[in-house]
Amino acid sequence: MNNNKAYVTIKDKIATVVLNNPSEMNIIDEDMASKLNGILEQLHEDESISVMVISATGSVFSSGRTSISPERSLEERRRILSELNISKNLTNLRIPTISSINGDAMEHGLEVALCTDIRLCTTSARFRCNDLFNGSDFPIDGGTQRLPRAIGASWAMDMLLTGRTVSSQEALLIGLVNRVVTDDSLEKTTGELAALIASGAPVANQYAKEAVYCGMEMSLTEGLRLETDLNVILQSTYDRSEGIESFLQKRSPKFEGR
Known part of the structure; x- marks a missing residue:
């Protein structure tokens, strides 16, 4: 106990x-x-x-x-x-x-x-x-x-x-x-x-949280810009590549949070 x-x-x-x-x-x-x-x-x-x-x-x-x-x-x-x-x-x-x-x-x-x-x-x-x-x-x-x-x-x-x-x-x-x-x-x-x-992609989850909470304090235009910026950054992560490869190979993804 x-x-x-x-x-x-x-x-x-x-x-x-x-x-x-x-x-x-x-x-x-x-x-x-x-x-x-x-x-x-x-x-x-x-x-x-x-x-x-x-x-x-x-x-x-x-x-x-x-x-x-x-x-x-x-x-x-x-x-x-x-x-x-x-x-x-x-x-x-x-x-x-x-x-x-x-x-x-x-x-x-x-x-x-x-x-x-x-x-x-x-x-x-x-x-x-x-x-x-x-x-x-x-x-x-x-x-x-x-x-x-x-x-x-x-x-x-x-x-x-x-x-x-x-x-x-x-x-x-x-x-x-x-x-x-x-x-x-x-x-x-x-x-x-x-x-x-x-089980989801850690980086994508973190970016979603950042976009929602930071966006709530911004104008819609600023929030949409933040969403776009985070989307672009996400494209360069390992987890994104792993997500695509796992989908093509019909297997569960192994995300590493990077």
Whole structure:
């Protein structure tokens, strides 16, 4: 049994990062955040990884983050909030990322899930961004920015201003998650999706991610130019040649990520 509050396993080019503090509903404290950031920094440098999955032990994905006493000085609060930031390292990953949400994803837990490219959840999962509604807090890891980008400004304001809990089915309806599966099939479904993505060409997958996210911050004309540039660069890669040869030879491609 792993006693770390976060750990990673790697198999078949898939890295699975696990939130592992089920006794406290996987609340994100400084210790967990530190371990997560260390893991994510290592994965950023590991060119053998094609896909990253983030999941959790227990029945809750994450209930949020640890509370910070108002008695702390402003400088202390800034330091703690900075240490709790996970989104920078998570979104810096060039590889495709998947959230496998096995239960409630609340507040900071939702912010972490929003940093991934694809989100799967169980039928029992619930989502909430209650920081504003309780009057004493505010999202710290991109909640006010990534939530409207994921579901639109109106739905985001609905969640932020009311602090209400969103069911898995509503989350699917508004685009907060991509798929809802039964509780006992989440691991299998996530594994199959990760394996499918990992079987693709790593460089092409990374370029697709770059084109989508960078393009969202550009004008359409600039985004189309970026798409063309990445297409041209891709033509010179080994994986492109391997893809063509494997097709002509009627065999599975052996991509090397170069």
